Amino acid sequence: xxxxxxxxxxxxxxxxxxxxxxxxxxxxxxxxxxxxxxxxxxxxxxxxxxxxxxxxxxxxxxxxxxxxxxxxxxxxxxxxxxxxxxxxxxxxxxxxxxxxxxxxxxxxxxxxxxxxxxxxxxxxxxxxxxxxxxxxxxxxxxxxxxxxxxxxxxxxxxxxxxxxxxxxxxxxxxxxxxxxxxxxxxxxxxxxxxxxxxxxxxxxxxxxxxxxxxxxxxxxxxxxxxxxxxxxxxxxxxxxxxxxxxxxxxxxxxxxxxxxxxxxxxxxxxxxxxxxxxxxxxxxxxxxxxxxxxxxxxxxxxxxxxxxxxxxxxxxxxxxxxxxxxxxxxxxxxxxxxxxxxxxxxxxxxxxxxxxxxxxxxxxxxxxxxxxxxxxxxxxxxxxxxxxxxxxxxxxxxxxxxxxxxxxxxxxxxxxxxxxxxxxxxx
Numbered sequence: 238x239x240x241x242x243x244x245x246x247x248x249x250x251x252x253x254x255x256x257x258x259x260x261x262x263x264x265x266x267x268x269x270x271x272x273x274x275x276x277x278x279x280x281x282x283x284x285x286x287x288x289x290x291x292x293x294x295x296x297x298x299x300x301x302x303x304x305x306x307x308x309x310x311x312x313x314x315x316x317x318x319x320x321x322x323x324x325x326x327x328x329x330x331x332x333x334x335x336x337x338x339x340x341x342x343x344x345x346x347x348x349x350x351x352x353x354x355x356x357x358x359x360x361x362x363x364x365x366x367x368x369x370x371x372x373x374x375x376x377x378x379x380x381x382x383x384x385x386x387x388x389x390x391x392x393x394x395x396x397x398x399x400x401x402x403x404x405x406x407x408x409x410x411x412x413x414x415x416x417x418x419x420x421x422x423x424x425x426x427x428x429x430x431x432x433x434x435x436x437x438x439x440x441x442x443x444x445x446x447x448x449x450x451x452x453x454x455x456x457x458x459x460x461x462x463x464x465x466x467x468x469x470x471x472x473x474x475x476x477x478x479x480x481x482x483x484x485x486x487x488x489x490x491x492x493x494x495x496x497x498x499x500x501x502x503x504x505x506x507x508x509x510x511x512x513x514x515x516x517x518x519x520x521x522x523x524x525x526x527x528x529x530x531x532x533x534x535x536x537x538x539x540x541x542x543x544x545x546x547x548x549x550x551x552x553x554x555x556x557x558x559x560x561x562x563x564x565x566x567x568x569x570x571x572x573x574x575x576x577x578x579x580x581x582x583x584x585x586x587x588x589x590x591x592x593x594x595x596x597x598x599x600x601x602x603x604x605x606x607x608x609x610x611x612x613x614x615x616x617x618x619x620x621x622x623x624x625x626x627x628x629x630x631x632x633x634x635x636x637x638x639x640x641x642x643x644x645x646x647x648x649x650x651x652x653x654x655x656x657x658x659x660x661x662x663x664x
Contacts, residue, residue, distance in 0.1 A: 254363070634660050648664040
């Protein structure tokens with residue numbers, strides 16, 4: 238019976254939470270969590286199946302682990318997560334070295350497959366893979382939106398919210414373990430509570446977490462723009478421990494493209510929403526992601542996107558090239574835009590955003606910013622401000638003659654800036 242397990246996590250922060258939860262269940266059942274493959278009897282790969290690049294990474298990771306299984310370096314190979322949920326039968330036929338395939342959140346089936354003496358006290362705390370000072374907290378699972386390009390409902394199912402009292406308890410446990418920052422994640426934050434409370438209850442959750450979690454920062458990621466709950470904005474503005482930060486994937490700005498994407502919002506309504514958000518929370522940092530190369534994205538549609546980005550000057554922008562996904566509404570449109578055109582459009586967006594980001598960062602020179610220390614790196618300390626989510630946003634670099642502990646909050650003065658970095662000294 239195998240007892241030493243190494244978990245490989247691919248994809249988004251929601252997968253990170255799933256892997257940490259699985260690690261907690263394994264620990265309760267007396268498994269040893271190995272830091273690397275070399276010291277593990279069993280390897281569990283938590284896959285991503287969101288876009289082509291993610292699927293390719295997942296398949297390549299499985300194939301590399303399958304070689305280790307074939308050579309006898311590991312005893313058991315388990316594949317789980319989104320790719321396995323969607324393509325398990327095909328993967329089973331193509332990669333027979335894998336012992337078990339499971340879908341998403343399959344904690345108990347995985348444990349049953351690995352242990353002949355399963356313990357059912359599976360409510361132990363997560364075993365964290367992120368630094369202890371921040372944690373992703375998944376407030377719901379699945380999605381009810383019909384976006385034409387997205388396979389998440391196929392892989393993750395319908396939207397299912399976790400009750401407020403449960404999330405508050407989880408948050409309190411994380412804070413007791415040293416967490417300073419809670420990063421709220423979901424496939425769609427803004428639909429939270431509709432299924433169990435009969436209304437959008439994100440404001441209620443934020444109020445409860447602000448009052449009772451003990452967290453210093455609470456950050457919102459993955460908000461959906463259609464039917465956006467405006468009642469969360471006063472909380473973001475007024476609560477000291479809720480970051481003036483919002484991640485809201487907009488995907489496009491052309492109404493024609495948004496209609497084909499089935500996003501439930503127009504380009505004009507998107508701009509009106511951004512105006513309302515900024516009017517209510519003047520100092521908010523806005524992050525978004527966009528898709529270029531969608532099947533019906535004409536040159537004119539792309540120009541509309543570029544003009545939108547130039548007007549709105551969002552603080553943080555990510556961009557993906559369109560990936561045709563099986564069984565989605567958009568799959569019938571084919572994938573007519575050549576890869577080189579998609580890449581040109583992606584580069585154009587990022588070049589525009591590079592200039593916007595540099596201008597915004599230069600404007601911060603001379604200001605005092607509160608930052609969270611992440612780690613020491615080659616004689617400097619990598620930090621984040623309230624305007625920066627972990628792993629995806631800008632960084633603040635400071636030099637200090639004294640040691641700075643990760644998880645410490647400091648006031649720093651910005652002295653220099655680059656496109657995606659700020660350089661500071663202790664205030």
